[in-house]
Amino acid sequence: MHQLYMVRNNDPVSAITFPVGYFMRSYQEGDGPDWCECCIEGSLGIDEISEELFNKKMLNDESVNPANIFFLISPCGEIAGTITYDYAPQEDTGTIHMVGIKKKYQGRGLALPMQLYAVQKILEDGKTKIDLTTDDWRLPAIKTYLNAGFKPVYHHPDMEERWQKVMEQLYYPLISKVISGGNFTDTMEVENTENGCGKGGDRYILNTRFAVEDVFEKNLSSDRLKNAQALFAFFKANGITPETIDSDCWNYKGNGLFVIHAYGDDDNNWFMYGNLDTWEKYPITDGMKEFIWENIRLCTGQCGCPNWPRGGNRMVFGKEFKSVCSSVFFFQNPEGETLENIKKLVLLAKNNIDNR
Numbered sequence: 452m453h454q455l456y457m458v459r460n461n462d463p464v465s466a467i468t469f470p471v472g473y474f475m476r477s478y479q480e481g482d483g484p485d486w487c488e489c490c491i492e493g494s495l496g497i498d499e500i501s502e503e504l505f506n507k508k509m510l511n512d513e514s515v516n517p518a519n520i521f522f523l524i525s526p527c528g529e530i531a532g533t534i535t536y537d538y539a540p541q542e543d544t545g546t547i548h549m550v551g552i553k554k555k556y557q558g559r560g561l562a563l564p565m566q567l568y569a570v571q572k573i574l575e576d577g578k579t580k581i582d583l584t585t586d587d588w589r590l591p592a593i594k595t596y597l598n599a600g601f602k603p604v605y606h607h608p609d610m611e612e613r614w615q616k617v618m619e620q621l622y623y624p625l626i627s628k629v630i631s632g633g634n635f636t637d638t639m640e641v642e643n644t645e646n647g648c649g650k651g652g653d654r655y656i657l658n659t660r661f662a663v664e665d666v667f668e669k670n671l672s673s674d675r676l677k678n679a680q681a682l683f684a685f686f687k688a689n690g691i692t693p694e695t696i697d698s699d700c701w702n703y704k705g706n707g708l709f710v711i712h713a714y715g716d717d718d719n720n721w722f723m724y725g726n727l728d729t730w731e732k733y734p735i736t737d738g739m740k741e742f743i744w745e746n747i748r749l750c751t752g753q754c755g756c757p758n759w760p761r762g763g764n765r766m767v768f769g770k771e772f773k774s775v776c777s778s779v780f781f782f783q784n785p786e787g788e789t790l791e792n793i794k795k796l797v798l799l800a801k802n803n804i805d806n807r
Contacts (some may be wrong), residue, residue: 455593455613457601461579464571465708468776471749472526477793484677485522485530489551494747514538515548519572523552523565531556534569539582545573547583550592560720562591566599570708587613647719667713671721678786679713679721685794689801703801718721722783723728723793724748727767730796733803740768742792746779 469475483505490497497504509515516535523532532552539546547569552561573581584603585592603614667679686692691703701709710724730743747767765775785793 453607453610454586455610455617456604456606457583457585457593458604459570459581459601461574461600462576462600464567467564467567467571468722469523470560470731472789473561473564473698474524474570475521476524478520480529482520482522486520486533486549487528489533489553490549491551495549495551501642502705509535512537519563521569521572522705523556523561527654531583532561532565534565535539535647536569536573536576541580543578544580544582545576545578545698547581562595563598564594570599576715587617590617590620593617623727663788667721671713674786675721675784678784678790680788681794682711682785688799689798691797703797704804706800707803708797709798720784723779724781725779727779729800731768733770733800733807735799739792739796739799741765742796743780744770744772746789748782749780 481502483502484500486505486509487497487500490499497508506626509520510517514536515535519536521534521536522530523534527532530553532550534550535548537546538550545666547566550562553566557560570581581601584598603610605611667676669682671679684703689703691701691708693701700707701711703733706729707725708729709723709725711721713721744767749772764773764777765770765779766772767775782789782793
């Protein structure tokens, strides 16, 4: 049976946010056994842990540049996961290959930033298309691929039905609806490939759009979902809405306030962050300054975030901080007093914008 096939275009990667202390690096001599362990946990057909097997599968593969075998490093210096950028037969395409995370590091929100890191590297190499193959039963992986911007390709007659079943299990909108709804998507022809995927005339879903609230409802549960839903309701009641139906950037009258994500991991996490582009334009109370200072996000300089000098020093409302992440201030699973202070901060910005 044909594997599922997914493609991503060359849209830029947004800020890549790893949990504090994690970073990516390329292959170093001696990494082979850890690579095997990551792939065993990922059910990738690796059945032993040895340098010899790693050499056979990766270093002896002419389509793999060792510099493009990436490893996720934990705060204690241990290899936690791996992902590889493989050369595709088409010069304009890079392929995501052999993605795995060790069992003890699974469920920590690591898969998506690791995926985005590899995508960023492929784009930096000048590729205009990124593809991958996967299996119907790899639902967590497929969810990560979708969140990283990959879209399904119907490269075989049974693909529409199989993708519909996958999306039903993920609680995403049905693929058949996306295809038939002209307001939701475009289609394009996919060039022939040598691996049997993407035959000419296939339909490639370019702009599948999922409302951010629907993504949260799928990825969160219990009290954390209620907190997020309450915040969304508060935002909308005050005229603060996503840029587009599927955007995670919430704006008020064209002014960006927050980016809000659900990790989609087993730990049921969601987070929100903001930079200072909007907030520094207007006066702010001393209490809100203290609140932001308490939630400054520091950067190790190895998170892969492209939008701010890594680990740069920054003045934040008159107070200097060292090694500040591009997201500047950050909240994970906000609740209680933190959630109420976020609402106060938003109302303060809203009033400033209305009265400017």
